[in-house]
Amino acid sequence: MPSPEFTATAIxxxxxxxxxxxxxxxxxxxxDYIPELAKADPEDFGIVVATADGHIYAVGDSDxxxxxxxxxxxxxxxxxxxxxxxxxxxxxxxVEPSGEAFNxxxxxxxxxxxxxxxxxxxxxxxxxxxxxxxxxxxxxxxxGFLSDLAGRPLHVDENVYSSERDTGHRNRAISHLLRNFDVxxxxxxxxxxxxxxxxxxxxxxxxxxIMAASLACQGRNPISGAEPLNADITIQMLAxxxxxxxxxxxxxxxxxxxxxxxxxxxxxxxxxVPGRLGVAVYSPRLDPFGNSxxxxxxxxxxxxxxxxxxxxxxxxxxxxxxRSYTGSHRRSRRWRDATEVGIxxxxxxxxxxxxxxxxxxxxxxxxxxxxxxxxxxxxSVVVVDFNQVxxxxxxxxxxxxxxVALLRAKPITVLLSRADHLPSLAGLDHGLPTxxxxxxxxxEAETILLQKxxxxxxxxxxxxxxxxxxxxPDYRAILNPLLELTGFRAGEPAVQRNxxxxxxxIVVDGIFTTRIRLNLxxxxxxxxxxxxxxxxxxxxEIGFLTGQPRTADVIADTDGHCLLLRREALDxxxxxxxxxxxxxxxxxxxxLGSKLASASYQLTLLEHY
Ligand code: GLU
Numbered sequence: 085m086p087s088p089e090f091t092a093t094a095i096x097x098x099x100x101x102x103x104x105x106x107x108x109x110x111x112x113x114x115x116d117y118i119p120e121l122a123k124a125d126p127e128d129f130g131i132v133v134a135t136a137d138g139h140i141y142a143v144g145d146s147d148x149x150x151x152x153x154x155x156x157x158x159x160x161x162x163x164x165x166x167x168x169x170x171x172x173x174x175x176x177x178x179v180e181p182s183g184e185a186f187n188x189x190x191x192x193x194x195x196x197x198x199x200x201x202x203x204x205x206x207x208x209x210x211x212x213x214x215x216x217x218x219x220x221x222x223x224x225x226x227x228g229f230l231s232d233l234a235g236r237p238l239h240v241d242e243n244v245y246s247s248e249r250d251t252g253h254r255n256r257a258i259s260h261l262l263r264n265f266d267v268x269x270x271x272x273x274x275x276x277x278x279x280x281x282x283x284x285x286x287x288x289x290x291x292x293x294i295m296a297a298s299l300a301c302q303g304r305n306p307i308s309g310a311e312p313l314n315a316d317i318t319i320q321m322l323a324x325x326x327x328x329x330x331x332x333x334x335x336x337x338x339x340x341x342x343x344x345x346x347x348x349x350x351x352x353x354x355x356x357v358p359g360r361l362g363v364a365v366y367s368p369r370l371d372p373f374g375n376s377x378x379x380x381x382x383x384x385x386x387x388x389x390x391x392x393x394x395x396x397x398x399x400x401x402x403x404x405x406x407r408s409y410t411g412s413h414r415r416s417r418r419w420r421d422a423t424e425v426g427i428x429x430x431x432x433x434x435x436x437x438x439x440x441x442x443x444x445x446x447x448x449x450x451x452x453x454x455x456x457x458x459x460x461x462x463x464s465v466v467v468v469d470f471n472q473v474x475x476x477x478x479x480x481x482x483x484x485x486x487x488v489a490l491l492r493a494k495p496i497t498v499l500l501s502r503a504d505h506l507p508s509l510a511g512l513d514h515g516l517p518t519x520x521x522x523x524x525x526x527x528e529a530e531t532i533l534l535q536k537x538x539x540x541x542x543x544x545x546x547x548x549x550x551x552x553x554x555x556x557p558d559y560r561a562i563l564n565p566l567l568e569l570t571g572f573r574a575g576e577p578a579v580q581r582n583x584x585x586x587x588x589x590i591v592v593d594g595i596f597t598t599r600i601r602l603n604l605x606x607x608x609x610x611x612x613x614x615x616x617x618x619x620x621x622x623x624x625e626i627g628f629l630t631g632q633p634r635t636a637d638v639i640a641d642t643d644g645h646c647l648l649l650r651r652e653a654l655d656x657x658x659x660x661x662x663x664x665x666x667x668x669x670x671x672x673x674x675x676l677g678s679k680l681a682s683a684s685y686q687l688t689l690l691e692h693y
C-alpha cells in the first residue's frame with residue numbers, strides 16, 4: 085500500500101530547486117506608475133505549474149494575491165471573440181505584433197485600428213467592445229469568465245482600480261484617440277473604466293497557472309471541467325500571446341522560450357505549453373520592458389532545461405498502433421466446428437485487427453492509415469479497434485472514413501470495435517458495423533470470412549456431427565433413449581451459475597453462449613463471454629464430469645435444441661454396459677483436450693500480440 089502522506093515528486097523538487105536558485109535575483113524595479121502597485125513586496129516570489137491532467141505543483145508565494153494587469157488582455161480578447169465573433173473583432177483590433185511598448189499610442193496608419201489586443205490601445209478597444217455589447221452586465225460577465233478559467237470567484241482590488249483610474253491619463257488619452265478614429269463608437273469612458281477594472285482583478289499565481297492550463301486544454305479548465313472557451317478561440321488567443329504577449333520583447337521571447345505567454349506590470353507571468361501545461365510566476369520586480377525579471381528566468385529555465393519550446397517537438401513520439409495482428413493469432417471465443425476451424429486455420433490471416441490508441445490528431449491518424457494501407461494487400465476483413473483512442477477530432481474522422489472507403493472499394497469489409505465513446509464517429513451515419521467488444525468483432529470477422537471464402541457452405545448454423553456420431557452405432561443406439569431433446573428460446577438460460585452440474589448438453593441447433601462475471605480491479609463487475617457453442621458441440625461437461633456446481637451461465641443466443649444427458653442415467657448405464665460409458669467418456673475427454681489445447685494456444689498468442 086502506498087503511504088497516503090507520500091506527496092513528494094521529482095517535479096515538485098524541480099520547481100523548488102528553480103525557485104531556490106532564482107530567489108537571489110534582485111534586478112528590476114517594482115512598477116510605480118500606478119501608485120498602488122508600488123506597495124508590492126519586491127521579495128514576493130511564487131511559481132505554480134498546472135498540468136492538463138489537473139496536477140498542481142506550487143512553491144513560494146503561490147496563493148498571495150496581486151493584480152492581473154495586462155495578463156487580462158488575452159482573456160478579455162477571448163471573451164470579445166466569444167461575444168461578438170472574429171469578423172467583427174477584426175474590424176476593431178488587428179493581430180499584428182507592434183514591436184512597441186505596451187502603452188505606445190500607436191494605431192495602424194492605414195486602418196486606424198490598434199495593431200493587436202495585447203498593447204493598451206488594442207486592449208482598451210477590446211474592453212470598449214465588451215462594454216458596448218452590454219454596459220450593465222459587462223463587468224460581471226468578464227469577472228465570471230475569468231473566474232471560470234481560474235476555478236474560483238475572483239474580485240476587483242478596489243484600491244488598485246481607483247489608483248489607476250485617477251492616474252491613468254495616458255490610457256484615457258488612448259481611449260479618446262480611439263474614439264476620434266471611431267474604433268470606439270460611443271462615450272469612451274465606459275470601456276476605459278471596464279479596462280481599469282479588468283486590470284485590477286486580484287489573482288494568485290495558482291489562479292494564473294490554472295488559467296494557463298485551461299488555455300493548454302483548448303479552453304477547458306482541467307480541474308473543474310468548466311469550458312468557458314472553445315478550441316477555435318483559444319488558438320487565436322495563444323497565437324496572439326505567442327507573437328505579441330511579452331510587449332516589445334515578444335520576438336526574443338518566442339525565439340528563446342517558445343511558449344505563448346503574457347506578463348503584467350503587477351509582476352505576474354503566465355505561459356502555456358499547448359496540450360500539456362500552464363506555468364505561472366509571480367515576482368513584482370520588472371525589467372525595462374515591463375516583464376517580471378524572475379518570471380522570465382523561470383520560464384526560460386523550464387523551457388531550455390526541459391524541452392518545452394513550442395518548436396521543439398519530438399519527431400514521431402506517438403505510437404498510434406497499439407497492436408496489429410491477424411485472425412490466426414487471435415480467435416473469437418466462438419467455438420467452431422471442424423470444417424470452420426479448418427478454414428480459419430488456413431485463411432485466418434485474411435482477418436486483420438488493428439488496435440489504435442491515443443489522440444488521433446493528423447499525424448497519429450496518418451500512422452493508422454499507413455498501417456491500414458500496409459495490411460490491405462493480404463486482408464479480406466479488417467477490424468479497427470478504438471478502445472484506447474482518447475480522442476478522434478472530426479477532421480481526423482473524415483480522413484479515416486475516406487481511407488475506409490478506399491478499403492471497401494477493394495473490396496475489404498471494415499468493422500469498427502469499441503468506438504461508442506468517440507462522438508465524432510458515433511454521431512455519424514457511416515454505415516459501418518460497430519461491435520461493442522473485440523471478441524464480438526472477431527466473431528463477426530470470422531463469420532464474414534467463412535461466408536466470403538466458402539459461399540457454398542449452406543449455413544454456418546446447419547446441424548453438424550456431434551461426439552455421439554463418432555461412437556459405435558450399437559453404443560449410440562443404447563445411448564439414444566437416455567438423451568432428452570430439449571428446446572430453448574432465444575435469451576433463455578440453459579445452465580445457471582451455482583446450479584448443480586449434473587447434465588451434459590450436446591447442441592443440435594442454435595447458438596449458446598457462456599457468460600461469466602469478472603471482478604475488475606476498480607471494484608466493479610463486468611459480464612463477459614467465455615465461449616460460444618453451435619451445432620455439434622457440447623457444453624456443461626466440466627460440471628458433468630467433476631460433479632461441481634456451475635461456475636457460469638449458458639444462455640441461448642438464438643432459439644435452439646440440445647440433447648441432454650443426465651449423470652444419473654449414465655451411472656445407471658455404467659452398471660450394465662460399462663464399455664458404452666467408457667466410450668462416451670473417451671469421446672468427451674478428447675473433445676475437452678482439443679478445447680484445452682486451443683485455449684492455451686490462444687492464451688500464449690495473447691502474450692505476443
Ligand atoms: N493597467 C496597466 C496599464 O494599462 C496594465 C499594463 C500592463 O500590465 O502591462 O498601464
